[in-house]
Structures are given as C-alpha cells and as structure tokens.
Amino acid sequence: MAKITSREKDYSQWYVDLVKEAGLAENSAVRGCMVIKPYGYAIWEKMQAQLDKMFKETGHENAYFPLFIPKSYLSKEADHVEGFAKECAVVTHYRLKNDPDGKGVVVDPDARLEEELIVRPTSETIIWNTYKGWIQSYRDLPIKCNQWANVVRWEMRTRLFLRTAEFLWQEGHTAHATKQEAIDETVQMINVYGEFAEKYMAVPVVKGVKSASERFAGALDTYTIEALMQDGKALQSGTSHFLGQNFAKAFDVQFANKEGKLDYVWASSWGVSTRLMGALIMAHSDDHGLVLPPKLAPYQVVIVPIYRNEEQLAAVREKVDVIMEKLRAKGISVRFDDSDAKKPGWKFAEYELKGVPVRLGMGPRDCENGTVEVARRDTLTKEVVELDGVDAYIEDLLEKIQDNIFQKALDFRAEKTTEVNSWEEFKTVLEEKGGFLSAHWDGTEETEEAIKNETKATVRCIPLDAKEEEGVCVYSGKPSTKRVLFAKAY
Amino acid sequence: MAKITSREKDYSQWYVDLVKEAGLAENSAVRGCMVIKPYGYAIWEKMQAQLDKMFKETGHENAYFPLFIPKSYLSKEADHVEGFAKECAVVTHYRLKNDPDGKGVVVDPDARLEEELIVRPTSETIIWNTYKGWIQSYRDLPIKCNQWANVVRWEMRTRLFLRTAEFLWQEGHTAHATKQEAIDETVQMINVYGEFAEKYMAVPVVKGVKSASERFAGALDTYTIEALMQDGKALQSGTSHFLGQNFAKAFDVQFANKEGKLDYVWASSWGVSTRLMGALIMAHSDDHGLVLPPKLAPYQVVIVPIYRNEEQLAAVREKVDVIMEKLRAKGISVRFDDSDAKKPGWKFAEYELKGVPVRLGMGPRDCENGTVEVARRDTLTKEVVELDGVDAYIEDLLEKIQDNIFQKALDFRAEKTTEVNSWEEFKTVLEEKGGFLSAHWDGTEETEEAIKNETKATVRCIPLDAKEEEGVCVYSGKPSTKRVLFAKAY
Numbered sequence: 002m003a004k005i006t007s008r009e010k011d012y013s014q015w016y017v018d019l020v021k022e023a024g025l026a027e028n029s030a031v032r033g034c035m036v037i038k039p040y041g042y043a044i045w046e047k048m049q050a051q052l053d054k055m056f057k058e059t060g061h062e063n064a065y066f067p068l069f070i071p072k073s074y075l076s077k078e079a080d081h082v083e084g085f086a087k088e089c090a091v092v093t094h095y096r097l098k099n100d101p102d103g104k105g106v107v108v109d110p111d112a113r114l115e116e117e118l119i120v121r122p123t124s125e126t127i128i129w130n131t132y133k134g135w136i137q138s139y140r141d142l143p144i145k146c147n148q149w150a151n152v153v154r155w156e157m158r159t160r161l162f163l164r165t166a167e168f169l170w171q172e173g174h175t176a177h178a179t180k181q182e183a184i185d186e187t188v189q190m191i192n193v194y195g196e197f198a199e200k201y202m203a204v205p206v207v208k209g210v211k212s213a214s215e216r217f218a219g220a221l222d223t224y225t226i227e228a229l230m231q232d233g234k235a236l237q238s239g240t241s242h243f244l245g246q247n248f249a250k251a252f253d254v255q256f257a258n259k260e261g262k263l264d265y266v267w268a269s270s271w272g273v274s275t276r277l278m279g280a281l282i283m284a285h286s287d288d289h290g291l292v293l294p295p296k297l298a299p300y301q302v303v304i305v306p307i308y309r310n311e312e313q314l315a316a317v318r319e320k321v322d323v324i325m326e327k328l329r330a331k332g333i334s335v336r337f338d339d340s341d342a343k344k345p346g347w348k349f350a351e352y353e354l355k356g357v358p359v360r361l362g363m364g365p366r367d368c369e370n371g372t373v374e375v376a377r378r379d380t381l382t383k384e385v386v387e388l389d390g391v392d393a394y395i396e397d398l399l400e401k402i403q404d405n406i407f408q409k410a411l412d413f414r415a416e417k418t419t420e421v422n423s424w425e426e427f428k429t430v431l432e433e434k435g436g437f438l439s440a441h442w443d444g445t446e447e448t449e450e451a452i453k454n455e456t457k458a459t460v461r462c463i464p465l466d467a468k469e470e471e472g473v474c475v476y477s478g479k480p481s482t483k484r485v486l487f488a489k490a491y
Numbered sequence: 492m493a494k495i496t497s498r499e500k501d502y503s504q505w506y507v508d509l510v511k512e513a514g515l516a517e518n519s520a521v522r523g524c525m526v527i528k529p530y531g532y533a534i535w536e537k538m539q540a541q542l543d544k545m546f547k548e549t550g551h552e553n554a555y556f557p558l559f560i561p562k563s564y565l566s567k568e569a570d571h572v573e574g575f576a577k578e579c580a581v582v583t584h585y586r587l588k589n590d591p592d593g594k595g596v597v598v599d600p601d602a603r604l605e606e607e608l609i610v611r612p613t614s615e616t617i618i619w620n621t622y623k624g625w626i627q628s629y630r631d632l633p634i635k636c637n638q639w640a641n642v643v644r645w646e647m648r649t650r651l652f653l654r655t656a657e658f659l660w661q662e663g664h665t666a667h668a669t670k671q672e673a674i675d676e677t678v679q680m681i682n683v684y685g686e687f688a689e690k691y692m693a694v695p696v697v698k699g700v701k702s703a704s705e706r707f708a709g710a711l712d713t714y715t716i717e718a719l720m721q722d723g724k725a726l727q728s729g730t731s732h733f734l735g736q737n738f739a740k741a742f743d744v745q746f747a748n749k750e751g752k753l754d755y756v757w758a759s760s761w762g763v764s765t766r767l768m769g770a771l772i773m774a775h776s777d778d779h780g781l782v783l784p785p786k787l788a789p790y791q792v793v794i795v796p797i798y799r800n801e802e803q804l805a806a807v808r809e810k811v812d813v814i815m816e817k818l819r820a821k822g823i824s825v826r827f828d829d830s831d832a833k834k835p836g837w838k839f840a841e842y843e844l845k846g847v848p849v850r851l852g853m854g855p856r857d858c859e860n861g862t863v864e865v866a867r868r869d870t871l872t873k874e875v876v877e878l879d880g881v882d883a884y885i886e887d888l889l890e891k892i893q894d895n896i897f898q899k900a901l902d903f904r905a906e907k908t909t910e911v912n913s914w915e916e917f918k919t920v921l922e923e924k925g926g927f928l929s930a931h932w933d934g935t936e937e938t939e940e941a942i943k944n945e946t947k948a949t950v951r952c953i954p955l956d957a958k959e960e961e962g963v964c965v966y967s968g969k970p971s972t973k974r975v976l977f978a979k980a981y
Binding site: 029030031034035036038039042043046062063064066069070071072073075076082087089090091092093094095096104106117119120127130131134151155167169342 | 517519520521524525526527528529532533536552553554555556557558559560561562563564565566572576577578579580581582583584585586587588589594595596598607608609610617620621624630636640641643645657659832
C-alpha cells in the first residue's frame with residue numbers, strides 16, 4: 002500500500018508523497034523538469050478544456066508562437082530583461098558531432114549560432130514582435146490571442162507542479178486601441194481565473210492587485226488570484242497584467258487611430274500554469290490521499306465489484322451495466338474496475354488515494370436487495386442506496402461534494418484570515434496561526450522589504466474589494482487607507 | 492484583395508501565397524520557426540481533437556515528458572544518434588547577464604551546464620529512461636502513452652507546415668511484454684492515421700512499410716501513410732514505428748514475465764505533426780484559396796447578409812437567427828458576418844479564400860421569397876434554396892462536400908498512379924506525368940540510391956496491400972516479388 006506522511010507530521014513531505022503515490026507526476030532525469038504522469042495529466046486536461054472554453058466565450062482565439070526568442074529581444078523592454086534574463090535556458094549551437102576522441106557526441110564548435118536563442122520564459126517579446134506585422138490601423142484591433150505552451154525558467158529550488166524549470170501554461174496576449182479597453186481586458190481575465198478557481202477547482206481565491214515589487218517584469222499593474230493552502234501559506238494561482246504601451250514601444254507597434262493619428266498599442270497578458278495542479282492538490286487533500294472536485298476528476302465515479310466466484314461477478318456486472326449506462330446518459334464519467342489482480346480492499350484504498358469523488362461497492366447481497374453502497378471521498382462516509390434512482394442520487398451527490406469541498410476550503414480560509422493591528426500582533430499571528438493577515442501598510446517598498454526580511458511574509462495583494470478605511474501601517478505607523486493581505490507564500 | 496499565384500504558374504508560390512493570405516501561418520523572426528495564426532491553429536485544434544479521441548478510444552492516455560534531453564541519452568541507441576544528433580538545438584548555459592561593455596545581455600560564462608541539454612527532436616530516449624522506473628513486471632505492461640508537444644529539428648531548408656525547425660506534433664510511445672503485441676500496436680496506429688486522413692482530412696493515403704533506408708532512426712520497421720499532392724509529389728503524412736527491444740536495451744528496461752524470467756520490453760512509437768496541415772492545404776485547395784473538408788473547418792457555414800439599409804439588415808437578421816439556431820441544433824458550426832466595414836463581394840472572396848465549405852447569402856428578395864442562396868466552396872456552384880428545411884439541406888450538403896472532396900482526391904491519385912515496367916518508362920512517366928510509380932524493385936539499397944540519384948524519386952513505401960507477383964526490378968533487372976511505390980516527395 003501507498004505510504005503517505007501525515008500532514009501534521011510533515012506537510013511538505015505529505016505533498017511529495019501524495020504527488021508520487023497518486024501517480025500525478027515525478028521528477029525527471031533533467032534537473033527541475035517534471036514528468037506529468039497520465040492521471041495527473043488527465044486532471045490538467047480537464048482544467049485546460051474548461052479554461053479554453055471560458056477563453057473562447059470571452060472572444061479569444063488560440064495561436065502558436067515560437068519556442069525560441071532571440072537574445073536581443075529580451076533586452077528591448079528594460080524591466081522585462083531584469084525579470085527574466087537571470088534564469089533562462091540558452092541555446093548556443095545547432096548541431097552535435099561524433100566525439101573525435103571516442104564514444105558519444107559533442108557539441109560541434111562550427112555550429113555556433115550568430116545570436117543565441119532563449120527558450121521562452123514567457124512570450125511577450127516574440128509575440129509583440131509578431132503583432133507589429135499584424136497591426137496597421139484601429140481596424141486591426143483588438144487582437145485577442147491565447148497560446149497553450151511550455152515555458153522554461155531556470156529555477157534553483159524546484160517542487161513538482163509548484164515550481165519547476167519547465168512548466169505547461171497558457172498565456173493570453175491582447176492588443177487594444179485604448180488604455181481603458183486593455184485595463185478592462187486585464188480585469189476580465191482575472192475574473193475568469195477567479196471563477197474557474199472557485200467553481201471548478203473549488204478553491205476560494207482573493208482577487209487583488211500586486212504591490213509594485215511583485216509586479217510582472219514589464220507590467221504597469223499585475224492582478225492576481227491568491228489561494229490559501231492547508232499549511233497556512235498562500236499560493237499565487239494566476240495573474241493578469243496590464244502592460245500599458247511598454248511592449249508596443251519596445252517593439253515599435255503603432256496603429257493609426259480613427260482620426261488617422263499614430264499611437265502605440267495598449268496591451269494585456271495573463272496566464273495560469275500547471276502550478277494550479279499544486280493548488281488543487283494542497284487545498285483539498287487529506288492523509289488518505291487526493292480529494293478531487295467532481296468537475297475536474299478524470300472519472301467521477303468508480304464501481305468496485307465484490308464477489309467470490311464468476312457467477313457472483315456476472316450478477317454484479319449485469320446490475321453495473323445498467324447503472325453505468327444511466328450515469329453516462331447524465332454526462333457522469335464512470336469506471337468499472339473488475340480487474341482480477343487486486344482485492345476490493347486494495348481497490349478501495351487506491352481510489353481513495355486517487356481522490357475519485359464517489360465510489361460504489363456492489364456485492365451479491367446488494368444484487369439480491371437491489372441496493373448499492375455509495376462512499377463519498379470528501380467525507381469518507383458510506384451509505385446503502387436503492388438501485389432504483391441511484392443515477393439521480395449520484396448526480397445530486399456530485400454537486401453536493403463539489404459544494405462541500407469549496408465550503409470547507411472557504412471556512413478554512415475564513416478561520417485563517419486575521420485582522421491584525423500592531424506589529425506584535427502581526428508577528429504572533431503569523432507565527433502561531435499563519436494564514437492571511439489583513440493589515441494596514443504604508444504602501445512603500447521599504448516597509449514591504451523590512452517586513453519580508455523579518456518575517457518572510459509578503460504582500461500577497463491589495464484585494465479588489467478592500468474597504469477604504471483610516472489606519473496606520475502595522476510596521477511603520479504611517480497612515481494607510483486600506484488593509485492589504487500579507488502571508489508567507491509558495 | 493488577396494493575390495494568389497495560380498498553381499499552373501508556380502505551384503510552390505501558390506502554396507506560400509495561400510498559407511499567408513488565408514491567415515494560416517507565417518515565418519517568425521526566429522529562423523525556421525513559424526507562427527501559427529488563429530485560423531490555421533483552429534484547423535489544427537480540430538485535427539487534434541479528433542486524433543485525441545481516436546487515441547483514447549484505442550486505450551491510450553496522455554502524459555507529458557521533459558522538453559530537454561541530456562546529451563548522453565541521444566548516444567545510447569546507436570542508430571538513433573546518427574539520425575538525430577546532426578540537427579538539434581543545444582542548450583549550453585542557464586543564465587544571461589548584463590553586458591559589462593554596455594547595452595544588452597550576454598551569456599554568463601559562469602553558468603555553463605555540466606552536461607549540455609538537447610531540445611527534444613523526438614522523445615524515445617527521455618521516455619524510455621522514464622519507463623525504466625515504471626516497469627518491473629508484466630503486470631505493469633502494456634504502457635500506452637501519448638504526448639502532444641513541440642519538437643525541434645534544425646532543418647536547413649524550411650517551408651511553412653511542411654518542414655520547420657520547431658513543429659507541433661503528438662508522439663505515442665508504448666511498451667509491451669511481447670513482440671507480437673508491439674507489432675499489433677504499430678499496425679493499429681498506422682490504421683488509425685489512415686482512417687483519420689481519409690475520413691476527416693478527406694485525403695486518400697497509401698499505407699505501407701518504409702524501405703530500410705527510410706526507416707526511423709532506431710526502428711526495426713516503419714509504417715507510413717503516403718498522400719499525393721496536386722503537383723504529383725508525395726507527402727509522408729504519418730509514421731508508426733516498431734522499435735523492437737532497441738530502446739529497452741539502450742536504457743536497460745527489463746521486466747519479469749509470467750514465468751518470472753527477465754526480458755527486455757518491446758516498443759512502438761508513432762506520430763503525426765503540423766505537417767498534416769500542409770497535406771490538407773495542398774491536397775484540396777485551388778487558385779481561389781483553401782478548400783476545407785467540413786469535418787475540419789473551423790466553421791462550416793458562413794452567412795453573409797446583403798442589404799442597403801438598417802431595415803433590410805434587420806429583416807435578414809430575423810431570418811438568419813432562425814437558421815443559425817436550427818443549424819447549431821444539428822451540431823453545425825456557423826458564423827454570421829454582419830460587419831459593416833466590408834461589402835458582400837469582398838466577404839464572398841474572403842470566405843472562398845478561407846475555404847468555408849458552405850456560404851449562405853441572404854438579401855431582401857430572399858426574405859420576401861423565403862429563400863436563401865447556398866454556395867458550395869468545393870464546386871463553386873450556387874443554388875437558391877427554400878428556407879423551409881434548409882438546415883436538413885445543409886446537413887446533407889456538408890456530407891456531400893466531404894465525400895466529394897475525398898472522391899476528387901482519390902480520382903486524382905488513381906489518374907496519377909502508373910504501373911511502369913522498364914527504366915525508360917519509369918523516367919518518362921516520372922518526368923512527364925509525375926505521381927506514384929508502381930514498379931518492381933530488387934529490394935537493395937544500392938538500387939534505391941541509384942534511382943534517387945538519377946531521378947530524385949524515392950521508394951515511398953511497400954504498400955501493405957501489394958500483390959505477390961513475379962517481376963524484375965525496373966532498374967537492375969534482378970528478380971522481384973512485388974511492386975513498390977516510387978515518387979518524388981516533399
């Protein structure tokens with residue numbers, strides 16, 4: 002059986018064990034790069050499908066831009082290069098040759114690139130260089146492209162899904178004729194992310210704006226969704242950037258407006274990544290394994306037969322066929338595990354580990370009685386249910402589970418969000434309770450930096466729904482007009 | 492208006508013009524890497540969705556493996572390294588720094604990787620290195636993974652979709668306990684590709700086996716689907732490889748069989764790429780633009796209103812709303828282009844260029860008469876049809892178009908496939924008519940090479956359905972037992 006360290010004993014190890022034992026991902030032979038295993042990838046595909054639908058419903062189209070970025074492009078936007086040049090994979094050659102000294106292959110020194118290529122850490126530069134050819138007048142705007150792609154950032158300390166050198170993501174890049182339109186797009190997309198996190202992942206998020214120091218390199222404003230994990234640490238789960246005219250200026254992308262005057266194009270970019278997998282895993286799961294929200298589970302229902310001989314199995318199968326047909330007619334995904342190699346007890350534990358929302362167990366007595374045992378993953382409770390109408394029962398149950406998982410996470414967050422009003426209180430609550438600290442801050446980078454150095458807590462965001470209120474900064478005592486959220490973060 | 496060179500004048504330029512003017516793709520600032528534009532990507536997404544469905548129906552799961560491959564992995568399979576080391580992107584450093592001499596950034600010499608990383612040209616090596624950790628016994632087999640990914644091969648001469656340095660593809664990698672199972676998988680997948688090409692792309696293909704010289708580097712057998720383009724050249728459109736135990740041996744992947752004895756695992760791999768876009772474009776399109784099979788068209792029907800004032804537009808819109816609802820209820824994708832910026836004539840030409848299978852034109856007279864003008868892209872014919880029942884009419888028409896496009900390509904191929912029986916005939920037919928030459932070949936690499944050198948024609952494949960018949964090689968006069976297909980190829 003799978004061995005998972007308990008959360009209480011070692012939260013970090015619990016996460017690592019869970020990712021491994023549930024077959025979600027593993028480290029590869031290439032430092033910092035992960036292998037996403039089929040069960041993990043199936044969850045990611047569910048996320049992709051839903052996000053893609055939401056992007057298209059808001060008027061976006063998919064496209065694909067090159068993996069490589071010429072080195073000089075990175076330098077064209079001053080802040081951008083500072084943010085991304087530090088950690089990138091650099092392609093310098095385009096050929097290998099047989100090692101003249103013996104076995105294996107070596108880089109062919111004659112095949113050196115004139116200009117090095119960077120494996121994209123994000124695609125603003127290559128995309129804005131492309132948009133230059135697409136945009137002449139206001140009639141060519143807006144452009145609303147998204148791409149699903151892999152990106153590489155040479156992180157030194159990596160953790161599966163949360164921080165890896167290569168990760169999968171989507172990046173939206175839009176071009177607009179007016180500042181307001183670009184801002185509206187930026188806000189629209191953080192709302193799309195928020196809706197996805199809450200309705201599909203069942204993860205409550207705070208929507209807000211980043212402080213200047215946490216902004217995307219090259220953005221005028223970065224919007225974020227911040228989620229709280231069970232260890233009381235925050236996880237930035239998606240960001241949407243208002244880029245102003247920075248990239249248009251860097252790549253000289255101008256358009257003729259309705260009056261025929263030239264102006265630089267306004268931009269947004271926004272992305273979520275396989276990091277969402279980390280959020281999903283950490284927000285809901287327990288010491289038994291994964292807990293998946295029904296809307297993202299690769300299969301929502303698993304049926305395990307209990308039998309001693311072929312005759313009993315045949316009787317169970319007959320009932321199960323009917324159930325499966327009815328569930329599928331309702332759009333519910335279901336798997337019947339009649340493999341002979343494992344016992345029911347093993348299977349029960351396995352599907353608990355994999356977080357399948359609903360498990361049905363069916364044996365000879367159930368066949369006789371016209372019943373089935375229904376187990377909920379989220380509460381670990383079981384009930385015996387009449388076969389007649391079990392499809393409607395399960396349809397309803399899946400909704401209940403989705404709601405319950407979200408409510409549980411919401412209650413947890415409420416419990417772990419504390420208004421603090423003094424520096425002593427800040428430190429004590431952070432140390433003893435963790436979670437989000439809602440506190441007044443003077444808005445300066447110096448204070449932010451000092452707080453970070455003393456406590457490791459950072460400004461996660463200035464919530465969009467923050468009330469205007471008079472206050473004084475918990476650290477400096479200077480005046481402040483609204484509370485912001487602090488937390489230790491992944 | 493778009494200007495497209497005619498096929499007769501310059502087939503190559505026609506293709507380039509078409510890809511550009513229809514908004515499918517363009518060259519990027521990075522040599523050999525393309526930008527796939529939204530309309531082109533929408534077609535690729537349709538292909539992906541259908542292929543993905545077919546892979547899952549045949550028991551495959553998606554996963555994701557690293558972009559980078561340690562240099563030493565490439566050398567582990569002797570043939571593989573010969574085939575792929577020659578043209579690859581090599582990552583040697585992981586950081587840039589500010590240029591000490593002035594502006595911009597330079598590669599940080601202190602950030603040199605201990606072992607260089609290759610951007611994957613194909614993933615057999617990294618995947619088999621991973622499978623080693625997944626496989627202990629026959630109970631762990633088969634493994635049937637597919638990944639959708641980007642790969643890089645440093646091609647010197649590139650053409651959009653047909654041959655690019657970076658391209659998108661899927662690669663299936665399966666592991667089996669027996670040789671026969673691996674061969675069955677290999678054959679199954681070439682059949683899946685064949686079905687996809689013919690039923691969805693409407694491109695007839697010959698299924699066959701590659702000659703030894705055209706085999707995938709590291710395979711024991713390569714199966715292929717070969718399509719014929721309008722210029723009489725063949726396009727290899729998908730391949731499926733029986734890898735034997737080569738990669739299992741290179742990465743030491745053994746399993747305990749049912750008898751408890753260790754044996755190496757048997758393998759297949761198979762892939763299709765954005766090259767299919769090239770096949771789709773070249774197989775059907777004409778001098779007016781793209782011709783898309785309805786099953787892969789981003790939208791199958793476009794409706795263009797014809798009006799002089801708002802009142803007329805409102806009347807048209809009322810009718811159109813009803814049509815659109817009925818079409819969508821039948822699962823037909825439809826777009827209503829009521830943009831004011833362009834005239835109907837411009838729109839007609841634009842949708843012809845974009846290959847939309849069915850175009851409806853509707854004006855005030857149609858509103859009065861209860862009719863609509865229906866134009867077919869494939870035949871460029873028009874008909875006036877009663878509004879009543881037009882949805883069923885269009886549903887039927889889309890099927891007819893799909894069939895007609897396929898039949899046209901099939902007739903073309905039949906016309907362009909010639910049995911030749913002497914070397915003179917071979918050269919004359921190749922020169923004057925082109926297409927597939929069905930000829931006896933002695934099976935030796937020397938003859939294949941000589942024919943290629945003299946004529947540029949290569950053995951495209953040994954068709955799976957080739958008849959056994961006595962004959963003599965067209966080139967060497969040596970005995971042969973079946974005809975193979977020769978052609979010039981992309």
